[in-house]
Amino acid sequence: WAWTSFVVFSISQSTMLVVGAIYYMSFTGVPGTATYYATIMTIYTWVAKVAWFALGYPYDFVVTPVWIPSATLLDLTYWATRRNKHAAIIIGGTLVGLSLPIFNMINLLLVRDPLEMAFKSPRPTLPPYMTPIEPQVGKFYNSPVALGSGAGAVLSVPIAALGAKLNTWTYRWMAA
Numbered sequence: 708w709a710w711t712s713f714v715v716f717s718i719s720q721s722t723m724l725v726v727g728a729i730y731y732m733s734f735t736g737v738p739g740t741a742t743y744y745a746t747i748m749t750i751y752t753w754v755a756k757v758a759w760f761a762l763g764y765p766y767d768f769v770v771t772p773v774w775i776p777s778a779t780l781l782d783l784t785y786w787a788t789r790r791n792k793h794a795a796i797i798i799g800g801t802l803v804g805l806s807l808p809i810f811n812m813i814n815l816l817l818v819r820d821p822l823e824m825a826f827k828s829p830r831p832t833l834p835p836y837m838t839p840i841e842p843q844v845g846k847f848y849n850s851p852v853a854l855g856s857g858a859g860a861v862l863s864v865p866i867a868a869l870g871a872k873l874n875t876w877t878y879r880w881m882a883a
Contacts, residue, residue, distance in 0.1 A: 710851040713815070717808035717855030718862055720772050724748070725803045725863045726870035728778050729795060733874045738786035741799075745778035767819045773810035777803045796867040804863030808855035 727748075728741035749771060756769040781799040788794035 710854075713808070713812070713851040714855045714858065716772075717811060717851075718858050720774070720811070721777070721804045721807040721859035721863050722866040724774050724778060724807065725781065725800050725867045726873070728781055728803075729799070729867045729870040730873050732782070732785055732795065733792055733871050736790060738782045738790070741778040741781040741785070742775060745774035748774050765819075765824055767824045770815065770818055772807075773814045774807070776810050777807040780806055792871055796871055797864055800864040800867030801860045803867075804859030804861065805856045808852050808859055812852045 724745060728744045731744050732738070732740040734740075752769070752771045756766075756771060759769050760766055780802040781795065784799035784802060785791075785795040788798070
């Protein structure tokens with residue numbers, strides 16, 4: 708459960724970050740915009756965390772993902788390659804996909820087990836169909852970070868290209 712969730716969320720969060728970050732960064736042309744976008748996403752997650760906490764759920768029920776350092780790597784790539792959009796897509800997209808699972812694993816090591824929180828919070832007993840299945844030992848070489856980073860790095864590049872393409876579509880829509 709935990710490994711599968713970590714890998715799925717690593718892929719989804721890295722692609723979600725890179726598509727928006729490169730869209731806004733290429734739209735403004737200013738390095739630093741990706742980090743700004745990640746900061747906004749972090750604030751939104753903290754708002755959701757406070758909302759769940761206000762409903763009576765424990766503080767660790769929502770774990771805020773670590774987006775900002777990965778977005779900063781994307782900004783640095785864009786800046787270091789003299790604002791080259793294609794380098795930002797290929798190098799920056801790869802860096803986001805590789806780094807985000809590592810930062811998130813460090814984050815998860817510092818909080819109580821999120822799955823335990825999620826299963827414990829709504830009700831004290833679980834129905835049979837909700838009972839977690841033990842993971843198969845040795846699957847994915849025992850490294851959800853490596854699997855999440857590998858898959859994230861591969862998928863973040865085409866998603867970054869999509870974000871840059873969305874930017875050209877936006878210009879066309881604005882010009883029409």
